[in-house]
Amino acid sequence: MRLTITGGDGFVGRAVVRRLRDTHAAVELLLVDRTFSEAGPERRLIGDLRDPAVLADATRDCDALLHLAALPGAAAEGSPVESRAINLDVPLKLIEAMQGRRLVLAGSIAVFGAAPAGPVEDDTVPTPDSVYGTHKRMVEIAFADAVRRGAIQGAVLRLPGIVARPAGGGGFGSAFLSDVFHAACAGVPYVVPVAPEATSWLCSVTACAANCVAALLGDWTWGEAITLPALRVAMGDLVATLTTRFPQACITHDEDAILRRVFGSYPRLMTQRADALGLRADPDISRLVSAALATG
Amino acid sequence: MRLTITGGDGFVGRAVVRRLRDTHAAVELLLVDRTFSEAGPERRLIGDLRDPAVLADATRDCDALLHLAALPGAAAEGSPVESRAINLDVPLKLIEAMQGRRLVLAGSIAVFGAAPAGPVEDDTVPTPDSVYGTHKRMVEIAFADAVRRGAIQGAVLRLPGIVARPAGGGGFGSAFLSDVFHAACAGVPYVVPVAPEATSWLCSVTACAANCVAALLGDWTWGEAITLPALRVAMGDLVATLTTRFPQACITHDEDAILRRVFGSYPRLMTQRADALGLRADPDISRLVSAALATG
Structure with missing residues (x-):
């Protein structure tokens, strides 16, 4: 099985790679990032996913792809156009490029905006109030539509504070x-x-990586975004x-x-959907x- | 005052031009469309807004822009990638290009999906179930964020059946x-x-055009989309x-x-927000x- 991890040199990405090495040594990994801080046995693709050639190389041969690369929240707020390119356009193009295959997208609790009023459950309506949360929410909606059309497998996982x-x-x-x-x-x-x-x-990066791997290797597809337990x-x-x-x-x-x-x-946070899928908080x-x- | 109308040769666009000629003869109009079926006194820009040069020409000198151009629903469903380019990317780029100016975007009741369960009001949560409705909803969310940031004036108007x-x-x-x-x-x-x-x-194209013109020339801004009366x-x-x-x-x-x-x-449809703004059904x-x- 061939897996691609974008943001493969990031904080969560490196934890996902460790987790896969430990639990699924037989998978072939392609790590994509703009730079790499350390060498390793996995194939590496250095580049920016905004470059169509890089996106094509990242998606060409894999069975499933985990997309972690993002422009973080404060940076996105300072540069909405860059956030649109990185946090919106890239995932939308990944949805198109990965048609018929498995795609797991890192979403964010930022879609709920600051200080949600009441308990958050699976059917809580997101009301983003940041550029980052806005683009993450837009991707959720696009992913749900691709699932509705049968064009993609996988899920969007809303990551808590890692x-x-x-x-x-x-x-x-x-x-x-x-x-x-x-x-x-x-x-x-x-x-x-x-x-x-x-x-x-909060969630430790260890638990977060375990959830990402479970979603990447799982056989279930969920159109609506999955809020990860925390x-x-x-x-x-x-x-x-x-x-x-x-x-x-x-x-x-x-x-x-x-x-x-x-x-x-x-x-208060309730994550029935994730719980039923076996995803776990610390x-x-x-x-x-x-x-x-x-x-x- | 200089106004740009995209989709200026479309069914709604031509009604908007007639309305403006009748009520605001002094405005300078730039009509943008891929073809024009008839000549007229207004300036015309023939081109596809997916072309960055056309989008730049369409937005360069205007005080306010009404964006009507779209790939219709059935065509969007058959070609999601084309819909992404036309129904999502173009409006997002218009939001960026029109920064600090007035922008009125044609939205759609398609964001509610087929057969909404109960009465629809201003706070009804959209649940699109089509490519067209999905892209229209994504644009609404992006527009709301641009208004939150103070980056744009205007509104998204959800058009009913015209x-x-x-x-x-x-x-x-x-x-x-x-x-x-x-x-x-x-x-x-x-x-x-x-x-x-x-x-x-339903709404006659006459009433729809009057509402579009009122929004284009108004001095109010609304982040959340406005469902037009019908x-x-x-x-x-x-x-x-x-x-x-x-x-x-x-x-x-x-x-x-x-x-x-x-x-x-x-x-049943209730449109308190639009009613308060003086927008009217037949x-x-x-x-x-x-x-x-x-x-x-």
């Missing part, structure tokens, strides 16, 4: 959700920009767990109203921390 | 809704493919009105289940018939 991303968090306004892990681990003083009561939907974590509980693990941690809070609204106001906050640090 | 389109109805599955007018008028026997109880949302007409009532007007009419019914579901199962079925025939 931790712990590498420090620095280029382009992600949610970087603090990962940076707090690195600061605690290193014993560096850190001010979390939301109050202890702030709640976020732990709803209060920032105070996360800090307490990290402090127990790293007694040298020195973490305080100083709330930024915008970050609180955008990344720290997530209500079982508890302690194991989320362990998994996040194992790959941070 | 009557009476020219006979033949290239690409529109709803052609029978117009063809029944022409057959009644000509005294040609005609079998309406839906039962007398079938209900559709008469909910039972096919039996329309046939009765036509038969009263044209005693030689010979119209019978023979229901096609698909056409009934897609074009003849429309529930006042009653008799005047709808008169207006439809005056321009058919």
